Amino acid sequence: SDYDKEKLINDFRNVKDLHEIKHYDVPNILKNKSDETKQTKILYIGQIIFKEQLLCSESNPWIDRNIKHSSPGPQKLLESVFDYIKKNEKFKLFIKKHPGDKSDFIDQQIERFNSTLLDSRESILPDLVIGHFSTLIVAYMEIGIPVILLPHGLKLDAELDLSHYGKHYQCSTLNEFINCAEKIKKNKKIKSFKCKSISETLLDI
Numbered sequence: 001s002d003y004d005k006e007k008l009i010n011d012f013r014n015v016k017d018l019h020e021i022k023h024y025d026v027p028n029i030l031k032n033k034s035d036e037t038k039q040t041k042i043l044y045i046g047q048i049i050f051k052e053q054l055l056c057s058e059s060n061p062w063i064d065r066n067i068k069h070s071s072p073g074p075q076k077l078l079e080s081v082f083d084y085i086k087k088n089e090k091f092k093l094f095i096k097k098h099p100g101d102k103s104d105f106i107d108q109q110i111e112r113f114n115s116t117l118l119d120s121r122e123s124i125l126p127d128l129v130i131g132h133f134s135t136l137i138v139a140y141m142e143i144g145i146p147v148i149l150l151p152h153g154l155k156l157d158a159e160l161d162l163s164h165y166g167k168h169y170q171c172s173t174l175n176e177f178i179n180c181a182e183k184i185k186k187n188k189k190i191k192s193f194k195c196k197s198i199s200e201t202l203l204d205i
């Protein structure tokens with residue numbers, strides 16, 4: 001992002017041969033064709049944030065601190081969002097598990113909410129991405145996919161500001177999520193056209 005370039009330029013000011021590259025996942029995502037299904041495809045990008053996930057991670061002071069201060073609020077909101085998607089036939093949910101997540105939390109959600117699990121190498125071109133924070137979310141922002149960020153409940157040393165990489169929605173309640181999802185669903189055709197043009201541009205380059 002422009003923000004990164006401004007911050008990094010001081011460290012690399014003497015570099016003569018500089019090349020800017022896209023997020024490493026962008027080409028893989030763009031290989032997927034946007035189908036004409038009436039369902040709105042929603043991708044949840046997992047992160048290690050809830051108590052069950054943290055307990056199954058390698059212990060360190062940061063994880064121990066977050067286990068101690070773990071709150072059920074963000075997890076309940078996520079499960080309410082999944083439940084809403086499951087009950088709405090216009091939506092189809094895909095879930096991508098964080099590669100470092102050794103817990104069964106995501107597997108339980110797959111079973112409970114009739115969703116599709118993507119393996120570590122698999123990617124899709126969705127109509128909407130939801131998550132908390134992730135490097136993969138940045139790739140979807142670059143492509144122009146709408147992103148909804150949900151609260152994570154972690155005690156971070158510095159809050160991650162993804163606004164440097166693209167526009168996104170922040171929803172802290174189920175009603176906020178429903179309103180955002182409905183707006184995005186109505187603009188689905190516009191979004192698909194935008195993705196197609198970006199894909200063609202990258203291929204031309």
